[in-house]
Amino acid sequence: MDEPLHIYNHPATNPQSFETSILGISNIDGKYWIELEESYYYPAGGGQPADLGTLELSECSIPIIDVRKKETIIHEIMGDFTPDNLVGKQVVAHFDTERRNQLARMHTAQHLVSAVADELFSGTTIGNQIGTEKTRIDLGIIDREAFDKEALVDAVNSIIESKLIVSMDFQQRSELISNPLVRVNLDLLPKAIEELRVITIDGVDICPCAGSHVANTSEIGSIEIGRVKSKGAGKLRVEYSIVE
Ligand SMILES: [Zn+2]
Structure with a gap:
C-alpha cells in the first residue's frame, strides 16, 4: 500500500483503530518492517515524527516502533515473532493515541x-x-x-x-x-x-x-x-x- 491514508482524516486527534492485513515483511539491516494492506499511520516526514502503535493479532500483539514512507509505507516492528508466519494475517491496528x-x-x-x-x-x-x-x-x-x-x-x-x-x-x-x-x-x-x-x-x-x-x-x-x-x-x- 503506497497511499498514506492518514491525509484524509482531520482532525488527527484520537485516531480510530483500523482492521487490515499484513501484505509482506522485509528484513532491512536486521530490522523487520512490514507492509499493511492499508495504513492510517503517519510516516515520519515534514518535521513530524512517525506514529507509534500496536498490531493486534489473534495470538499476540506486536509493537510498531517506526513508520516510514519509501516506495510503500513500511512499519518497523519489534518483539518475539516468526516473520514467515505473519504474512496474510488479519490485524487490528491501534495507535499510541496520547503521542x-x-x-x-x-x-x-x-x-x-x-x-x-x-x-x-x-x-x-x-x-x-x-x-x-x-x-x-x-x-x-x-x-x-x-x-x-x-x-x-x-x-x-x-x-x-x-x-x-x-x-x-x-x-x-x-x-x-x-x-x-x-x-x-x-x-x-x-x-x-x-x-x-x-x-x-x-x-x-x-x-x-x-x-x-x-x-x-x-x-x-x-x-x-x-x-x-x-x-x-x-x-x-x-x-x-x-x-x-
Ligand atoms: Zn501542518
Whole structure:
C-alpha cells in the first residue's frame, strides 16, 4: 500500500483503530518492517515524527516502533515473532493515541508560530522538528534585532485563546498562489502535484501540509518559548513547549 491514508482524516486527534492485513515483511539491516494492506499511520516526514502503535493479532500483539514512507509505507516492528508466519494475517491496528494527540497539538502550534513570526518579523520558516516535549523552528530573519520573543508568545497564545477553527481540504495549487495567508513558497513543492492538502487556521494561516492537526486552536494549550539561539547570519532557532 503506497497511499498514506492518514491525509484524509482531520482532525488527527484520537485516531480510530483500523482492521487490515499484513501484505509482506522485509528484513532491512536486521530490522523487520512490514507492509499493511492499508495504513492510517503517519510516516515520519515534514518535521513530524512517525506514529507509534500496536498490531493486534489473534495470538499476540506486536509493537510498531517506526513508520516510514519509501516506495510503500513500511512499519518497523519489534518483539518475539516468526516473520514467515505473519504474512496474510488479519490485524487490528491501534495507535499510541496520547503521542498522536500531543504531536497534533505541537504541529498546529508550529503553524501559528510560523505565521506570527512572518507577520511580526518577516521571519520565514526554513525548517522545523516537531516533538512531543519540545518543538524547534528555524527562522530566516534578515533583521534579527526585530525578533521579540515575548511579542511572539503573546500573539500565538492570543490566537490559541481565540478558539479558531482548524480545517482541512484539498485545493488546486493555482488557487493558492495569490492568497496572502499562504506563506510557504509553493515552488518548493513538487511541480507534479496540482492538488494539495491544505490546512487552514481561520483568518490566520493557510498551509499545504500532510501532517496531524487539532480541530480548534483552543485544544493546543498555551505555548512557552524556551531557548532562542543563533544558527548563523540571518537565522534563529526557536524552541517551544506546551504548558497546560
Ligand atoms: Zn501542518
